[in-house]
Amino acid sequence: MGIEISSYAGAMEALRHPELKQALYDAGMSVMSGALITLHGEDHRQRRVVEFGVFGRGFFRRYERDVFARTLAPLLEPCRAAGGTDLVELGYRVIMNLTADFAGIDRPIRDEEATDRLLGLVKTFSEGATLVHSTRAHAEVNGEVGAAMKRFDEVFFQPSKARRHALVDDVAAGRAGEEDLPRDVLTTLLRNTHRVALPEPVLRREIAFFLQAGAHSTANATTHSMHEIFTWLARRPSGARERLLDRPALLQRCVHESLRLHPASPVAWRKATADLQVDGKKVAAGERVTINLRAANRDPGVFGEDAERFDPERELPQNVWPFGLTFGYGTHACLGRDLDGGVTPKADAKPSSYQLxxxxxFVQALLRAGAAPIPDDPPSADANTLRSNWGRYPISLTPEETS
Ligand code: HEM
Structure with missing residues (x-):
């Protein structure tokens, strides 16, 4: 039942249609109920405006320059010393710290055990949220989600909330200044209860949603990008890696091209709240509209006859994002887009001003660290999902140079 949209223009029209409501997570409500991405209309607008306060471009720039390098170095160094790692695992560890910062979940940054525990919980949440693409028994996954949410509450959520509550109270009483408050979603929601009051279970699911929305998609985007770049470099003359590293804007285009070919979710689903027409097709109230993001991102009318091919130097029509609709568009457009995808630099911008x-x-740091696939130990796909994700991606790394 329902219609499918595969063209770029049709997908954009559907994604901004006010009478098409989110439907992708209907099967994943045990972890997603009440989370921003499931909301519609005024409820969605109000919450999004409040949470948007956390995601400012100036903030992303600072985060990129200061925080990311400090997060990455201690995780990458031991892998270099060991001569290699599993890219999927490293990706999750790095990104987990990053999304936890945004969501507002505390953990000692160098404590690998805390990161891995959080990661385990978030992987379970992700599987619950994207149940619609899971190849496992749904009841079994939902049981695991319930247990994970309980552990998340005890170990991470309650302590993080209590610390922020105390800080918010201190600021209100004049014992601390605004600058003492962390800038994250949990703090923002605790400070804005007069605008959006969330019952405790909803607040907990919202924070769990932020953790998994950012972690899963970013880790997969990194692995896909590395795979595309390895394949692309292998077909080029020697020295191509060094030349690519000398051109950060081209490296960013490689990542954007990979994002276009591998959207985190191959489809978006919507349900019609009224009889309507979209992409020239009639849809009855209650019917489902499947927006095929993977197909829209490969629309030959927009990206050319060779749209299926990885070509970071492809010419793009004006006003078309190099990553296509991978970060969505319209009402539910991704709040983490500029953080993960950066901003495309203007032709005359100085490299020092780039927001990559x-x-x-992450890809730049891996290439600089000599990352390469291991011919005797090839990567394999993730068998637990119908999404085209890598489950394991062994790479070799060169040790840190000491001078
Ligand atoms: C490569 C990485 C990422 C990709 C490909 C991605 C993709 C998407 C897409 C396609 C949507 C819209 C879904 C729909 O229309 O149904 C979305 C929404 C969202 N994303 Fe991302 N995302 C990424 C990273 C992040 C990060 C790092 C964060 C936060 C730190 C984040 C936070 C969100 C939020 C909060 C929404 C919901 C917005 C709303 O419903 O109003 N995402 N993302």
């Missing part, structure tokens, strides 16, 4: 985005920075 976290995925490009």
């Amino acid at each position: 985005g976290v995925v490009t920075l």
